[in-house]
Amino acid sequence: MIAVPAPLRLRLDGDALVANWRWLARQSGPAACGAAIKADSYGLGARAVLERLAAAGCRDFFVATWAEAAALMPLPPGVSLAVLHGVRAQDMPAALSLPARPVLNSVEQVARWRDAGDGRPCDIMVDTGMNRLGLAPEVLRQGILHGLTLNTLHSHLACADEDRPENAEQLRLFSALRAKIAPPRASLANSAGICLGRAYHFDLTRPGIALYGGVPRAEAARHIRRVVQPEAEILQVRDVPAGDTVGYGGDWRAARDSRIAIVNLGYADGYLRAHARHGGGRLHGVHAPLIGRVSMDLTAFDVSEVRAAREGDWIAIDYDLSASTAATGLSPYELLTGLGQRFERRWDD
Numbered sequence: 001m002i003a004v005p006a007p008l009r010l011r012l013d014g015d016a017l018v019a020n021w022r023w024l025a026r027q028s029g030p031a032a033c034g035a036a037i038k039a040d041s042y043g044l045g046a047r048a049v050l051e052r053l054a055a056a057g058c059r060d061f062f063v064a065t066w067a068e069a070a071a072l073m074p075l076p077p078g079v080s081l082a083v084l085h086g087v088r089a090q091d092m093p094a095a096l097s098l099p100a101r102p103v104l105n106s107v108e109q110v111a112r113w114r115d116a117g118d119g120r121p122c123d124i125m126v127d128t129g130m131n132r133l134g135l136a137p138e139v140l141r142q143g144i145l146h147g148l149t150l151n152t153l154h155s156h157l158a159c160a161d162e163d164r165p166e167n168a169e170q171l172r173l174f175s176a177l178r179a180k181i182a183p184p185r186a187s188l189a190n191s192a193g194i195c196l197g198r199a200y201h202f203d204l205t206r207p208g209i210a211l212y213g214g215v216p217r218a219e220a221a222r223h224i225r226r227v228v229q230p231e232a233e234i235l236q237v238r239d240v241p242a243g244d245t246v247g248y249g250g251d252w253r254a255a256r257d258s259r260i261a262i263v264n265l266g267y268a269d270g271y272l273r274a275h276a277r278h279g280g281g282r283l284h285g286v287h288a289p290l291i292g293r294v295s296m297d298l299t300a301f302d303v304s305e306v307r308a309a310r311e312g313d314w315i316a317i318d319y320d321l322s323a324s325t326a327a328t329g330l331s332p333y334e335l336l337t338g339l340g341q342r343f344e345r346r347w348d349d
């Protein structure tokens with residue numbers, strides 16, 4: 001295979017990733033701080049994130065599926081991996097051969113693991129009000145865990161990014177279950193949950209989005225550093241006379257004689273059409289507004305103010321997660337996990 005250099009890349013700041021994890025670990029107090037690396041670490045690249053955070057001291061990692069777990073083998077020494085979606089029958093061969101634990105979510109999954117799990121350890125997810133994955137508290141109180149080698153009891157907060165009474169209600173229910181079941185470890189908080197304070201931390205926290213630069217709550221705003229910077233190469237610079245339009249639908253019309261850069265980036269890369277009218281980039285330190293519609297593989301930027309703009313230059317795309325969320329209505333999770341496979345992922349350190 002001939003290696004072809006990519007015309008678009010994600011610059012990834014490894015120092016910022018580790019600094020974000022360290023801040024979340026400090027906020028977690030005596031609780032261990034893990035890392036959610038599902039969905040390829042929210043699009044950044046799960047293997048690279050796992051290695052960097054393991055080197056920084058993180059010991060507990062979470063993926064969604066067994067295919068994601070298999071892709072991470074071999075694990076760095078001393079690292080524990082749990083699979084949040086539990087085990088389906090089709091997962092059992094992988095679950096019995098890989099060094100990872102299922103997080104069991106249903107009565108069926110518990111029975112499957114008790115019958116065929118060879119006594120291997122597992123985690124349990126209990127639903128305390130979100131009604132997504134997890135066993136009902138009544139079922140847990142009936143002693144369903146008998147015969148399992150339990151590592152960690154989990155629950156997940158539905159509204160931790162907001163100040164809502166549901167948070168305290170989930171905390172109360174989870175605390176009561178933990179007292180009854182007495183698991184070796186208990187874990188409730190995601191990134192936003194860590195910001196809710198000591199009572200929510202238990203033995204282990206499970207941040208995801210904040211590791212990758214998302215600000216889950218105002219408390220984290222000055223502490224979380226940006227990790228992801230998309231950049232795209234200019235394929236063509238063209239002069240557009242006043243009155244001409246650019247792109248599909250002729251949505252943008254030049255109010256003056258303009259210079260336009262066409263770059264290698266589009267909605268097939270996860271740079272969605274919602275960025276039109278809000279997006280922009282920086283070229284040679286100068287702001288270049290996005291113009292017209294985002295196409296599948298191409299987007300146009302107005303570089304009239306950038307005299308030095310040339311074919312082959314790279315534009316840094318505006319991708320501040322909070323600002324882009326406010327402008328587009330896309331969540332920071334969607335902004336990151338949508339970033340496609342055509343980006344070269346390049347770590348700065």
Ligand SMILES: *Cc1c(COP(=O)(O)O)cnc(C)c1O
Nearest residue numbers: 036156190191192206207208209
């Ligand atoms: C994805 C996920 C997390 C991480 O959530 P963030 O909001 O990204 O911090 C934690 N726990 C569970 C169960 C998850 O599915």
